[in-house]
Structures are given as structure tokens and as C-alpha cells.
Amino acid sequence: MAPRGRPRDTQVDERVLRIAAALIAERGYTGLSIDEVAEQAGVAKTTLYRRWPTRDHLAVAVVARLQADDEITDTGDIRADLVDYLEKIAAGLNRMRTAGGREGASAGVAGELVGAAARHEDIGRLARDQYARRNALALALIERARLRGELRADLDAEALFDQLAGALYYRVMITGAAVDRAYAERLVSSALEGSLTCP
């Protein structure tokens, strides 16, 4: 079952990803130089390109490691569950945003990854797959709350989650503001309670 030729040195992947992560954390996305990673890792540039076709792909691999697996919890209280889930997503975003020391700047690494997704089909697909997984989890959570009568029967679950997740991304990417638990709570309250005067 093992492939024919010489097997890949698996230690290389480990070492390269660690060094690349350090470079991004230290100098930001732009400071991630293929030549420098290769030199510090003690491998040839061709060895890197055999694993990651572009610098963007390497960066995505680095960030993917930092992302927790965002498991969802269903306590039966939809408000608390949504806030928890948003906070998990926000934590991942903040971890990217602050990588590279450009605290107050703009979107930071998160923004560059959106650019990478726009440049490369496959990275875009990856991002969309991750979104789809999140979306499925969230929609199921919302649907359960709807069935037990916590939420309106004629709810638009997709629109609801787009609003919540979208506002998080919007704030981080466009406005560059931080997102914390307090903001997540504001979002959930606003979305759940609506804005019309109650008749």
C-alpha cells in the first residue's frame, strides 16, 4: 500500500510550518519569505514548492493549524448557544487579526487570506467548505431551537446566521475593530429581538 518511490520527510512539514508561523507572527504576512523559510528550515526551495504550490498556500496551511475545530454546544438556550458559537468564531478571527503585531492596523492576516482566496480557486473552495460546515452546524442548532418553540416558526435561519457571522467578519475585515463577547451579545440580542416596535 505504500507508494513506490522515496517517501517524503514528514519532519519537513512540521518544521516548515513552525518556522513560517513564527515569521508571520513576527513580520506579518508580507514578511513570510519562501527563501528565508527554506534557509531556516535547512531545505531547498523546491522541497517547499513540492508541498505548497504558492506562498499563499503555505500561509493558509499555517493559519489552518491555528484554527480550533469550532465544535458547537447545544444547551437548550439558543441565545447563550449562539453567543458561545460567535465567540468561538471571533476568537479565531482575532487570533489571525493580531498575528504580525499590527494590532490597530487593518484586517491583518485575515484580510490577506481573503485576498488569497480571491487569487486561488482552491483556497477559495477551502474557505467555502469551512463556511459550509459552520453553516450546517449553526442551521441545525437554530432549527432545533425553532422546533422546541424557542424561535418563530416562520424563521429564516439562513438569513439569521448570515447576519450574525457576517457582522463579525464585517467588523474585523472592513472596520478593523475588535470583536469581543460583549459585541457578540449585542449582535445576538439585536437579531433575536428584532427592531420593530412590538405590536
Place this chain on the structure above:
Amino acid sequence: MAPRGRPRDTQVDERVLRIAAALIAERGYTGLSIDEVAEQAGVAKTTLYRRWPTRDHLAVAVVARLQADDEITDTGDIRADLVDYLEKIAAGLNRMRTAGGREGASAGVAGELVGAAARHEDIGRLARDQYARRNALALALIERARLRGELRADLDAEALFDQLAGALYYRVMITGAAVDRAYAERLVSSALEGSLTCP
């Protein structure tokens, strides 16, 4: 009052922006080559760099021209006004998204601009300024509706607009889906009416 030295050839700006727009529309963001723009425009590369410090800045200048000035209309019906405004924003996003012919792909030009904003402080500031202007308009619109009793008194206007605009951006950038009037209506309905079962 005129500056001391030789004045800039203003025709150059016009010509370059037109050519750059054509290149982006034809081959996408990556297909925008400084050398090629310079050649087609019949100017030296240094002349381009005197006006736009990087390729990203040139691209931003091109796209900025395509953006309508998003004036807001206040008819007194907050639901219709919000849908209209979202549709205007979405139209701008779609115009960027489809530039370059990569219809179904990912975020397209819009995503690359987020990357540009992440790479360059000043572009990020520009984007945030535009956001701030939009935000101010929308918040004023919402506030007027609140004061005339159309919306709840304890409304969180900022959260409301973040949700609406955020969902639009989220959908275009991350999921790559199109945004049309129908989607804008779903968003506004969901946000205004809320998700809780009405007590």
C-alpha cells in the same frame, strides 16, 4: 498659486485609469500589469509610480471610479429604505465581483481589495472612511425611523446595520454567492422582525 515646476499631464491619469480598468475587466486583478499599462498608455513606468505608489493603489483608484456615491433616500418607510440602500451597496459589490469574468469563482476583485487594504495602511484607512460615511448615513436613517416610532426605542442601531451590511459582504466574499434584491429583502425582514416567538 500654481505650483512651481512643470505641471502634471492630467490626460495621463485619465488614460491610465481607462486602460487599467479594461485590463482588470478582461483578465482580472492579477492580469493588471504595470508594465503593460505603461506601454499601452505610452508613458514610462516611473510616471505611473509617481501617481500610484503600488499596483494595489492603482487598482483601488480604478475601482473607486466605478463606485456610485450611494446616496440614501428616506421615504419614511424604513423597511423599503433599508432594502434600497442594501441593494445599492450590493450593486457595487456585484460590479466588482464580476469584474474579470470569473463569474462563479470566489470573491474576485472585491476579495483582492480586502487583501490590498490589509497590505497597505492607507488603503485600509480609505476603506474604513468609506465605511464610516455609509455607516453615518444608515445610522441617521435608522435613528429617524426610531424617533417617529417605526422602530423600537431601545434599538441597537449599530448592531442592526452591521448585521445587514455584514451579511452582504459575508455572502459575497466568503461564500461567493450573488446578492440580489430578494436576498436584501430577506435580510431586512429577518433583522426587523427578529427571531423570537412573539410573546
Place this chain on the structure above:
DNA sequence: CCTATTACGCAACATGAGTTTCGTATTACT
């Protein structure tokens, strides 16, 4: 008219991403 100032074009250059070529090393299969 003369000078300081700025714009323009041209060519050379520096840098980093990504590719290509080739010789060598490591593995599976026969």
C-alpha cells in the same frame, strides 16, 4: 533672460516568487 523646481522618459538595477534541469538518495517491486 536666468534659475529653481517639478515632471517625464529611459535604462539599469534590486528583490522575491515560481520554474527548470540535473545529479543523487531512498523506497517498493521483481
Place this chain on the structure above:
DNA sequence: AGTAATACGAAACTCATGTTGCGTAATAGG
């Protein structure tokens, strides 16, 4: 043991961005 297949390393290469230096053109002010 021999062979095909794959990985690795090293060096040279291509290409586009962005920079630098210099000669020349255009403008305002003295």
C-alpha cells in the same frame, strides 16, 4: 541484485514589482 518511481538539493533561470540615476522638458518667479 536490478529497476522503476519518487523525493531531495543545488544552481541557473524567468518574470513582474518597485527603485534609482540621469538627461531633458515645462513652468513660475526674479
